[in-house]
Amino acid sequence: DQQVKQNSPSLSVQEGRISILNCDYTNSMFDYFLWYKKYPAEGPTFLISISSIKDKNEDGRFTVFLNKSAKHLSLHIVPSQPGDSAVYFCAARGANAGKSTFGDGTTLTVKP
Amino acid sequence: DAGVTQSPTHLIKTRGQQVTLRCSPKSGHDTVSWYQQALGQGPQFIFQYYEEEERQRGNFPDRFSGHQFPNYSSELNVNALLLGDSALYLCASSLQTAPNEKLFFGSGTQLSVL
Numbered sequence: 001d002q003q004v005k006q007n008s009p010s011l012s013v014q015e016g017r018i019s020i021l022n023c024d025y026t027n028s029m030f031d032y033f034l035w036y037k038k039y040p041a042e043g044p045t046f047l048i049s050i051s052s053i054k055d056k057n058e059d060g061r062f063t064v065f066l067n068k069s070a071k072h073l074s075l076h077i078v079p080s081q082p083g084d085s086a087v088y089f090c091a092a093r094g095a096n097a098g099k100s101t102f103g104d105g106t107t108l109t110v111k112p
Numbered sequence: 113d114a115g116v117t118q119s120p121t122h123l124i125k126t127r128g129q130q131v132t133l134r135c136s137p138k139s140g141h142d143t144v145s146w147y148q149q150a151l152g153q154g155p156q157f158i159f160q161y162y163e164e165e166e167r168q169r170g171n172f173p174d175r176f177s178g179h180q181f182p183n184y185s186s187e188l189n190v191n192a193l194l195l196g197d198s199a200l201y202l203c204a205s206s207l208q209t210a211p212n213e214k215l216f217f218g219s220g221t222q223l224s225v226l
Contacts, residue, residue, distance in 0.1 A: 004154075032212045043116070043202055043217030044155070051212070089154050093212070098145065098168040100215060102154030 003027045004092050006103035013110050019077040021106050023090030026071065030092040034100065035064060035075050038087045047088070048075070080110045114139055118203050118218035125193050126226050133188040133223070137205030138216045143167075144186040145215065146178060147202040155202055161186050162208050190223075198225045 005024045013019045023033075031052040036044035050057040050064045050073070057064050063076045077084055090103040117136045125131050137144050143162045147155035157170035161180035180186045184205075190197055200222050204215035 006154075034214060036215075036217075041219065043204075043219045044215075045217070046214035049212075049214065091154075098143070098160040098162075099157040099170060100145075100155075101157070102147075104152065104154045 001026070002104075003030075004090055004101050004103040006088075006090055006106050008106050009104070010107045010109070013080045013108065015082055015110055015112050016079045019075075019080045019084065019108055019110065021075040021077075021088050021090075021108065023073045023075075023103055024071060025073075025092050027092070027094070027101075028071070029094045030101075031095050032093045033064070033066060033073050034091045034093070035062075036089045036091060036102075037084075038089065038105070044089055077108075080108075082110045082112050084108060085110050116203055116205050116216050116218035118201075118221050120221060121219070122222045122224075124224045124226065127193055127195060129193050129225075130189065130191045131193060131223060133190075133201050133203075133221045134185065135188070135203030135205075135218060136185045137203075141205035141207055141216070142184050143206045143208045144180060144184065145204045145206070146186070146188045147204060148172075149200040149202055149220070151199070158188070193225045195225050198223060 034049040035047040038044040066073045087105045091100040145160040146158040149155045159169040164180045175191045200220045202220045203218045
């Protein structure tokens with residue numbers, strides 16, 4: 001039973017446009033959510049996070065939205081740049097839980 | 113400031129063998145977690161070590177074991193290797209007093225079991 005799902009394996013966007021990556025979760029005990037970006041031959045690197053007490057967090061071109069009632073979060077990248085091309089993982093964590101539960105990732109391709 | 117380092121980068125083993133992977137956490141971090149990432153999937157939590165003890169474990173068999181040393185570095189051991197153990201093994205470090213902080217990952221060890 002996969003508790004964190006990223007239903008779109010891939011997404012292709014034109015440079016300068018908005019990229020929207022989606023993530024759904026099933027465990028209502030999750031209270032902290034993170035997005036990581038992964039380039040080939042590198043480990044995932046942290047991008048942005050959001051606590052369950054918020055519905056939006058913004059950091060430069062990156063904004064994460066959380067809809068707790070729908071158990072859904074999304075990552076918006078505006079404007080998208082070719083350097084954003086990578087695999088994006090959504091991760092969730094429960095209160096004081098050591099483990100993070102990851103989705104299977106979405107491969108974003110930003111075309112020049 | 114050194115980040116998370118893992119060794120070796122790549123490893124090829126045969127079924128039934130044993131393997132040891134190594135990880136040095138980011139400077140200042142005291143907690144090490146191990147993840148397995150199979151092809152096309154997200155990282156799966158194996159276990160977490162803090163104060164030289166296994167604090168939490170994911171759904172992995174006892175063939176997977178670990179150790180944390182006084183300098184916070186860690187090892188992941190896998191016995192009786194199966195073909196299905198072929199994957200990228202990622203080490204992540206964090207600070208125990210900041211559980212909601214981001215994880216810092218190493219570049220991983222790519223294990224191939226033939």
